[in-house]
Amino acid sequence: MFPKKDWSTQERRALTAIEIEANLAQHPGWQLHAGALEKTYRFANYHETMAFVNAVAFIAHAQDHHPDLSVHYGRCVVRLNTHDVQGISGTDFECAARIDALLAAP
Ligand SMILES: C[C@H](O)[C@H](O)[C@H]1CNC2=NC(N)=NC(=O)C2=N1
Numbered sequence: 559m560f561p562k563k564d565w566s567t568q569e570r571r572a573l574t575a576i577e578i579e580a581n582l583a584q585h586p587g588w589q590l591h592a593g594a595l596e597k598t599y600r601f602a603n604y605h606e607t608m609a610f611v612n613a614v615a616f617i618a619h620a621q622d623h624h625p626d627l628s629v630h631y632g633r634c635v636v637r638l639n640t641h642d643v644q645g646i647s648g649t650d651f652e653c654a655a656r657i658d659a660l661l662a663a664p
Pocket of ligand 1: 638641642
């Protein structure tokens, strides 16, 4: 029903610490924490938080890249890493940008 594709244009390899720093500078609010990219999104209430969570799940399915989500009443913590390279890849940053775009002003 929902399209799924190998969407990443990124080479599947672990980025170096310098590459991660350079990418973080282009992705406001994201930081490296315990081996993953992490960002906390805040919302007015549970309903808004869950709307965000469901939109992220839709992206994750379509892109076959699935962030860990920690869901709270007015907050969702998103964590991204790439299992097969045991690190952070360009795919993680691409996914981070797509999640941020959900909340960008039209
Ligand atoms: C086979 C499949 O593409 C992989 O297992 C995908 C699935 N979703 C994933 N999600 C995340 N966050 N990292 C991965 O490395 C990953 N790998």
